[in-house]
Amino acid sequence: MNDRYASFVQSGAGRTLVKRLGLPDPPRLRRHRPGDPLLPGPALLGAATRSQAATGSRAATGSRLVEPVGRILRAAGVELATDDPAAVGDAAAASADTRFGALVYDATGVTDSTELRQLYDFFHPYARSLHASGRVVVLGTPPERCATPREATAQRALEGLTRSIGKEFGRGVTAQLVYVADAGTETSLEATLRFLLSGRSAYVSGQVIRVGTGPATAPADWERPLDGQVVLVTGAARGIGAALARVLARDGAQVVALDIPEAGDELAAVANEISGSAVQLDLTAPNAATRLADHLAARHGRVDVVVHNAGITRDKTIARMNADRWDQVIDVNLSSQERINDVLLERELIPHGGRIVSVSSIAGIAGNRGQTNYATSKAGVIGLVDALAPALADRGISVNAVAPGFIETRLTARIPLVLREAGRRMNSLAQGGLPEDVAETIGWLAWPASGAVTGNVVRVCGQSLLGA
Template identity: 45%
Template sequence: MSDAYLELVNSGVTKTLAKKLGLPRPAHLRRTDPAAVDTPLIPGRAMVIGEGPDADAIARTLLGWDLDVHRNVPDGRIGAVVVVLTDLTRPEQASQRVLALGSVLRSLAPGGRVVTVSRAADPGDEPAVAAVRTGVDGLLRSIAKELRAGATGNGIVLGDQISPDAPSAVGALRFLLSARSAFVDGQFVHVNTADGVAPADWTRPLQGRVAVVTGAARGIGAEIARVLHRDGAQVLGVDVPAAGESLATVMNQVGGIALQLDITSGDAAARIIERATSRYGRIDIVVHNAGITRDKLLANMKPDHWDSVVAVNVEAQLRMNGAFLAADGLSPDGLRLVSLASTSGIAGNRGQTNYGFSKAAVIGMTRALAPRLADGAGTANAVAPGFIETEMTARIPALTRQVARRLNSLQQGGQPVDVAETIAFLASPQAGGINGEVLRVCGQNLVGQ
């Protein structure tokens, strides 16, 4: 569903009026255009703030992408600023770099990017080290709320032994700088290991991979299928028989296979495995997108409202994951599981006790699966969307919908493609060192963390 308010405040007389009245003025976000050729990674020059080997490594990475990289304040518009904080050991050491960032924010181009690179705090750290590393959390999230014109701020958090030029660190940096991360704001990507492989072609990192997408007939699921296909994957789309016509349409668009089944059935995983392996010989990616809502206040909740949501949103995934993990040689390169969580599972939502429970359960399941998959070079991660413009949110009363759209730093709802882009990144070879994480796609929604 389109956002008429966003269009009004970005054109003609209404744009001027909104500015004079001080009304929220969400910007058109910089998103990937599949039809565009040679679209630049960032909308201007790149600046690296920091000193030492890690800052040098990041500058070399950016230069390798043919960006115009500066270590001092450049003339003209800045498309991205990367602030390297990995070497800090005391809070007072942050001052110079943070204030240097502040001095150039007014030069940040519309749709620009700010990315911090820091180290993860550890319980064994000295108090001063833990203080400065944890301080980056509040710093980055605050910066993200100050940015305007569709610019975003996100962070990469490296484990102590992880180099900033490790494949997953590089992959995370490219994702956060690119238009693919348009609705990811105020978030941190944790790189836990040095695993991962840089793709031969950054525009088609999933070439040769086989992906299963549940709930693929419409909305977010259909967009996931399209983006995975765009990135090179073969797609097996799964949905209930009632959605068969829509599923066939989407699969025809992406040259994929349509499989009609109810994922709560006991043989769902076996049927998926049989169909995918008989056609493609493997399964590399599973995206658990299928989910339902049955919203009621808890005082009015009937058993079937609760049980059906838990059955589809959690129990089905648990059974299928057990079967996928037990299948020998399913993916020679390591299975990538990506599950759809929700900000409702992080912060809760009135009238969604069942849904919030199920989505929080997905997060717990993902974190528990991560070490099990890591043994086979696989990963398990979750994506938690906020307000996304779908058929479901279009049914929200108009005034409530307008309020929900403005409750994030980007002051608008996200698009299904924003969720799909993040899933495609987590499923990619370069994300092999990112495991057990929950990445929010919410425009820095003002709920939870």
């Protein structure tokens, strides 16, 4: 769907009008293309130091991630600069006139609120030094893992910093906070850093991502991080589902594309385009989960990644909604996911190291007038992630969700103009996302290298002004 306002803003007359009237200014976003470098410029890498109360001095380093992060970025071909050569080693000293592709700060050394000043000292001089669509990533310690209440307080404060930066820097710059557990840092963190710094995360901003422990295997080729993986995508005939099938196949997956029989022609076209296979199945039909499991077992012997994307809307206020509308939405959007998971897990068709990724919605976080059924189902998806992630940790299976905001699809094209424009502009990037933005985020969560990322709900919403 064409965003005519965003196209107009990129013209000479549009630029002038936006500046004079203070109108929303949607930037051109840097999106992933195969072969692109991770960043358009060097990364500035900084780290906090811990104050020594007895002497008033500071330790040389108190941050535990700066060295492994430096190694990850160098291995990814990123040029490194630093404002503290003693902390980062052989990185080049930062120059005032350098345009950076990313600002990356290890804040795990912040153990007291008084030490938060170091974040100001790092970001203040370089806030205007980022390329358009640059990246800001702050690394911290999960507050519940902190040694003292003061440290937990300081680490929780990082959320306000990163979310505010995402709203301040503009020009397509995104900002994220990554809480990292102690064990297996380099192996577990690399996939998340590669995703957040690349164009794959164009429409993801203001997010808090938790990286814990879990089986994480780096691919032989980061351009094909899903090589050899069998991936099921439900609702694959159109929109986000079709984009998912294309992105996952591009990344090396063997895609099993599923949709209802009524969408058979479109489903076949998608499957043929990506050299995948098509399954026509109504997930609300009796024994649908068993029939799907039988098919996967017979054709592939397993399914490495299950992407629950199938969903419907039947919008009415709850006062005007009949029971059928309620039941249909809950069944398709939530209960069918539970039935499929139950059968696939019981039959052990999802192996150790497998992935379950569900599509929630910002409506499940913030609610939405006229969508009580839909919002209930999508909040339930978040509950599914919360419940399953710890339950499946011992089996090495990660469970995550994405929560799209306003995404340019045929469904959003039907929204009345005024509401459609409000949906597009009410986020830090002042535009709607693309189906590919949701697909890229799900792709990252599906990678074998992302096994330490579980129990997360990642919003793909351009940092919407609605919701948490």
